[in-house]
Amino acid sequence: MELEIKRPEHIVPSYSLTGDLLSYLRCRLQYRYHNGSALPPSRPVQLWFGEFLHGTLEMAYRFWDELRQKGQQPPNFPWPCTQREWRQNSPNWKAHDIGKFADIVENALRQQGKQARSTAARDSAYRRVEVAVNELGPHLFPLIASTERKVIGTRPVPPSGKELRCDNYEVHGVIDVLTHVTLSKASDDNLIRQCVLQVCPNLPETFEVIVDYKGARRPLTDEPYWEQGDWQIQTYAWLRERQPDALRVVAGILIYINELTPGVTEMQALRRGLSHGSTDMMPDTGSQDDQIVRMWREGMDTSQLSLAFRLRRAIRVIQISPKSIDHALASFDDVVRQVEEDVVAEATDRNILQAWAPNCQDEATCVACDFRHFCPRPAGVPADYKIKAPTAP
Numbered sequence: 115m116e117l118e119i120k121r122p123e124h125i126v127p128s129y130s131l132t133g134d135l136l137s138y139l140r141c142r143l144q145y146r147y148h149n150g151s152a153l154p155p156s157r158p159v160q161l162w163f164g165e166f167l168h169g170t171l172e173m174a175y176r177f178w179d180e181l182r183q184k185g186q187q188p189p190n191f192p193w194p195c196t197q198r199e200w201r202q203n204s205p206n207w208k209a210h211d212i213g214k215f216a217d218i219v220e221n222a223l224r225q226q227g228k229q230a231r232s233t234a235a236r237d238s239a240y241r242r243v244e245v246a247v248n249e250l251g252p253h254l255f256p257l258i259a260s261t262e263r264k265v266i267g268t269r270p271v272p273p274s275g276k277e278l279r280c281d282n283y284e285v286h287g288v289i290d291v292l293t294h295v296t297l298s299k300a301s302d303d304n305l306i307r308q309c310v311l312q313v314c315p316n317l318p319e320t321f322e323v324i325v326d327y328k329g330a331r332r333p334l335t336d337e338p339y340w341e342q343g344d345w346q347i348q349t350y351a352w353l354r355e356r357q358p359d360a361l362r363v364v365a366g367i368l369i370y371i372n373e374l375t376p377g378v379t380e381m382q383a384l385r386r387g388l389s390h391g392s393t394d395m396m397p398d399t400g401s402q403d404d405q406i407v408r409m410w411r412e413g414m415d416t417s418q419l420s421l422a423f424r425l426r427r428a429i430r431v432i433q434i435s436p437k438s439i440d441h442a443l444a445s446f447d448d449v450v451r452q453v454e455e456d457v458v459a460e461a462t463d464r465n466i467l468q469a470w471a472p473n474c475q476d477e478a479t480c481v482a483c484d485f486r487h488f489c490p491r492p493a494g495v496p497a498d499y500k501i502k503a504p505t506a507p
């Protein structure tokens with residue numbers, strides 16, 4: 115009897131847009147260690163801040179929206195943000211206390227083994243989320259049509275010189291916020307509306323805008339994160355437009371939350387961008403913001419920067435077109451091809467450091483990385499380093 119040859123298993127690997135593809139672009143070795151092991155990273159600091167921020171903003175919005183749905187007027191901003199100890203001892207705390215929302219999210223993350231790296235990082239996260247709710251909320255909350263929208267799609271993997279394990283891959287993500295006609299109804303002084311109209315002056319009658327929060331500073335235009343943010347929004351637009359209830363997506367907004375309370379990292383990057391001509395959002399020449407930025411030295415206060423300037427730095431509007439979507443999809447397809455080639459290389463050579471050679475260029479990421487103690491090339495080490503060949507057992 116002739117036996118049939120066993121067909122190779124049909125694999126369609128699933129990639130999260132942010133958790134996999136952007137993580138791989140940040141550093142392929144870090145990505146491999148985080149994803150090839152069942153152990154969660156011991157100090158997932160970036161993950162913690164991102165999730166803390168998303169969760170707290172979501173809770174604050176839901177509170178605001180629930181009141182509105184019931185026909186009640188939500189409390190005016192700014193909302194208080196108090197310590198848990200104070201609330202426990204005071205009968206006067208308010209239901210819209212941002213500290214309460216943040217505590218709930220922090221506890222939920224702790225249950226999952228995710229904690230802030232230090233007390234200072236936690237305090238800073240609380241400050242940032244307070245400012246985000248109070249300064250962004252009045253402009254963003256009235257525009258929101260839905261939140262936490264899951265999107266998913268399938269794409270072909272581009273041809274490779276290696277024999278890959280798959281022909282197609284699945285890509286998925288969660289869109290933080292969708293807004294549509296509400297945007298055109300927003301008041302003229304709504305800063306988000308103004309920013310979108312600057313980039314898309316001729317909005318069609320029906321449309322959608324995708325919003326994504328970033329727990330990060332605004333990248334410089336010559337940093338890879340600048341382009342990668344664009345790819346992410348374009349890919350979300352492609353995924354969203356394939357859903358039955360979707361309208362045409364005309365733009366995406368990335369909100370760089372750290373720009374609302376600029377610290378040393380944000381100010382240093384802004385000044386670097388000004389001197390190299392690599393930032394797209396500058397203070398108006400001769401304005402008070404301009405003077406503060408030019409005079410700034412480490413340790414100086416930035417609280418005098420105007421809200422309008424900080425919001426303009428935080429809000430980045432990205433126009434969507436079929437051409438820009440195609441470019442982003444092709445770029446991410448190519449990233450998947452590279453990941454799949456690294457999977458094959460590891461299976462063939464049995465050397466993780468060779469197959470997933472570290473490529474992070476961002477020193478802040480390396481400082482917070484769990485694997486920096488044995489990483490052969492943290493950021494700052496010349497790219498032409500040599501990895502030692504594996505020794506025979």
Ligand code: SF4
Nearest residue numbers: 141472474480483489
């Ligand atoms: S230390 Fe930097 S280069 Fe090395 S694995 Fe971590 S993130 Fe990558």
